[in-house]
Amino acid sequence: MSTEAFNLALKSTLNEIRNVCPDISNILVFGENGEILAKDENTTQVTMNDTQETFRALAERATAVGGIESVTFRGTESKVNIIQVDDLYITTVSSNDADEKTVSNLPRVMIPTTLKIVQNIYPATKIQHQEATLKPETETYEPQPIAPEVQASEFTVENLTVFGGFMINPETAYIDRALIVQWAEIYGDQPIKQITLEAPSTGKTTQCKFQPFKGTKYENRGIVQLSEKIQTTLNVKKGTKVLIKPVLEAQEDPEAVPTEKTDNTKKPIEKTKTRNEPIQTPKTDLFRGFDEYTRDAPVIQVMVENLGGLGGLLGNPDYVRVDRVVIARWKEMFGEKEIKEVTVEETIFGKKIRCKLQPIKDSQLEGKGVTQIPEKLQQMLQTKKGALVLIKPVVK
Amino acid sequence: MAKKRSMNDTITVEEGVVIETQEVQEDISPPVENEDPDYANLLSAIQEIRKRTGVVGYILKGDSKVTVDIDDPAKIIDYAMLSSQTFESAKTLAATFRTGDTENILIEGKNLKVLCLDLGQNKISIFMKKSTDHTGILRALAPQPE
Numbered sequence: 001m002s003t004e005a006f007n008l009a010l011k012s013t014l015n016e017i018r019n020v021c022p023d024i025s026n027i028l029v030f031g032e033n034g035e036i037l038a039k040d041e042n043t044t045q046v047t048m049n050d051t052q053e054t055f056r057a058l059a060e061r062a063t064a065v066g067g068i069e070s071v072t073f074r075g076t077e078s079k080v081n082i083i084q085v086d087d088l089y090i091t092t093v094s095s096n097d098a099d100e101k102t103v104s105n106l107p108r109v110m111i112p113t114t115l116k117i118v119q120n121i122y123p124a125t126k127i128q129h130q131e132a133t134l135k136p137e138t139e140t141y142e143p144q145p146i147a148p149e150v151q152a153s154e155f156t157v158e159n160l161t162v163f164g165g166f167m168i169n170p171e172t173a174y175i176d177r178a179l180i181v182q183w184a185e186i187y188g189d190q191p192i193k194q195i196t197l198e199a200p201s202t203g204k205t206t207q208c209k210f211q212p213f214k215g216t217k218y219e220n221r222g223i224v225q226l227s228e229k230i231q232t233t234l235n236v237k238k239g240t241k242v243l244i245k246p247v248l249e250a251q252e253d254p255e256a257v258p259t260e261k262t263d264n265t266k267k268p269i270e271k272t273k274t275r276n277e278p279i280q281t282p283k284t285d286l287f288r289g290f291d292e293y294t295r296d297a298p299v300i301q302v303m304v305e306n307l308g309g310l311g312g313l314l315g316n317p318d319y320v321r322v323d324r325v326v327i328a329r330w331k332e333m334f335g336e337k338e339i340k341e342v343t344v345e346e347t348i349f350g351k352k353i354r355c356k357l358q359p360i361k362d363s364q365l366e367g368k369g370v371t372q373i374p375e376k377l378q379q380m381l382q383t384k385k386g387a388l389v390l391i392k393p394v395v396k
Numbered sequence: 397m398a399k400k401r402s403m404n405d406t407i408t409v410e411e412g413v414v415i416e417t418q419e420v421q422e423d424i425s426p427p428v429e430n431e432d433p434d435y436a437n438l439l440s441a442i443q444e445i446r447k448r449t450g451v452v453g454y455i456l457k458g459d460s461k462v463t464v465d466i467d468d469p470a471k472i473i474d475y476a477m478l479s480s481q482t483f484e485s486a487k488t489l490a491a492t493f494r495t496g497d498t499e500n501i502l503i504e505g506k507n508l509k510v511l512c513l514d515l516g517q518n519k520i521s522i523f524m525k526k527s528t529d530h531t532g533i534l535r536a537l538a539p540q541p542e
Contacts, residue, residue: 026493050492054485058503061481064474065505065523072502073486075495093493 006118010038013114017106018042023098025078029111030055030089032364035178036220037088049220051091055082085112087364152198152243153179155224157231159238169209170227173197175244176219177212177386180303183246191301194247197226202235207247211347212386298333299392300326301347304378305370306385316358320344321372322391324359330393341394344373346381353380354394432458438518439463441537450528452508455479455521466523475510478503479521482512500534513537 014027018040028039028048034056039048062068068089073080074096081103082091090107160174173195183192198205208230213219224244231237307321320342330339345352360372371391378384435458442454446465453466455476466472486498501512504526511530513520515537522533 058485061478066507070504077496
């Protein structure tokens with residue numbers, strides 16, 4: 001699905017809902033992980049961030065009652081209502097005099113309808129991703145009617161000064177984890193280890209590694225943190241707009257050295273892999289880009305997710321949870337050989353552990369390119385939610 | 397540490413004491429003196445509500461004491477944390493969206509629903525099955541207009 005079309009349609013819908021029901025003063029939409037997908041024009045960034053943090057904290061605790069379906073905070077003057085619609089959480093703020101049915105039903109009907117329409121127009125991304133993950137035995141992908149190219153997103157440069165530069169890799173760009181999740185959804189199994197940064201103002205381009213922000217200060221603010229070295233390479237400074245594109249393994253230049261590849265001509269990435277190109281079997285995809293590991297077993301790059309819900313309380317803290325589809329592929333590859341353990345490698349400092357595995361039980365996390373790691377193992381790996389890890393099966 | 401356990405597994409603890417279900421002793425606390433009348437009235441009302449079908453427990457938090465009565469003792473900590481976070485969230489959202497003082501909060505979960513009331517010094521969280529009529533409970537507990 002085209003992200004721009006998605007956002008535009010959602011934002012327009014929210015504004016229309018407010019026009020239809022003026023008693024609604026604010027309306028915003030969260031994803032299931034608390035990420036903000038859209039807001040009406042009346043809602044400020046600060047309001048949005050406060051609501052997001054509050055919702056995340058409450059959703060975490062609400063596992064005790066099976067997760068949030070709806071919440072209503074009724075104040076003396078107005079009320080805040082959060083309702084779940086499919087994978088979305090819609091927050092509305094309305095006066096106490098507003099008609100409850102209108103306030104509740106209008107977003108419930110209009111937002112899913114809009115999303116369906118957009119999905120019909122741009123079916124490629126999400127549908128293809130689901131097919132890729134749900135049918136691992138499929139040998140080739142069918143060409144999709146609309147072929148989105150690797151999309152660039154515009155971000156504002158921020159200096160990389162956190163922790164006084166300590167523990168920060170100057171050849172790594174620090175980006176929003178929502179963007180990484182979005183790429184994981186769009187590009188599925190295709191490992192993304194580098195990004196392309198393009199400065200439209202100078203016409204310079206560079207490739208470098210990336211990591212999610214350390215901390216939440218810059219999340220959802222359209223910011224990319226770049227070291228002085230990368231800023232010099234791009235000839236940009238704090239506040240400059242840059243474009244970010246993921247480098248898919250197929251288009252990565254094997255000889256490229258991070259931050260050293262510059263190009264004075266303003267041109268798009270040429271090796272962009274499009275969705276209508278035939279893609280090799282998922283089996284091959286798993287092996288791509290991890291040459292150092294391929295001698296023994298395939299490696300997947302996934303994002304760390306907390307072991308939430310009951311699993312977090314009752315689950316075995318010694319097991320990592322891996323996508324069922326990935327486990328099925330391993331079984332397909334290694335046949336009778338037993339796979340009871342995996343090695344998990346943290347990508348920044350290379351810390352590695354070996355532990356037992358279980359399939360992910362939460363169906364909503366399937367095919368999302370994540371692994372659930374208990375807090376105890378996260379501490380051992382010195383990693384946390386949103387970070388990237390490499391997982392490799394231990395084949396006996 | 398004053399603790400008291402009645403026949404229906406109600407646990408009353410002084411403020412700041414970790415709720416512990418394993419070490420509860422029978423009636424070792426001294427008789428309650430100078431108890432807040434609002435708290436006492438609310439406790440009495442909640443104990444009646446507790447008898448209703450579908451109500452699986454409650455937490456009543458006063459200025460200096462907390463009364464907890466939950467069907468499943470293993471869930472006490474989870475429910476207490478949810479209750480605390482709910483009031484905290486309400487405070488933040490009230491300030492963010494200027495909704496005025498929070499009167500009540502209803503959380504509908506996939507398994508249960510929770511009705512929370514902020515009555516100034518006293519805060520109530522009632523946990524119930526989804527089929528339970530929360531409006532009747534709200535009417536019974538919400539302050540009546542004078």
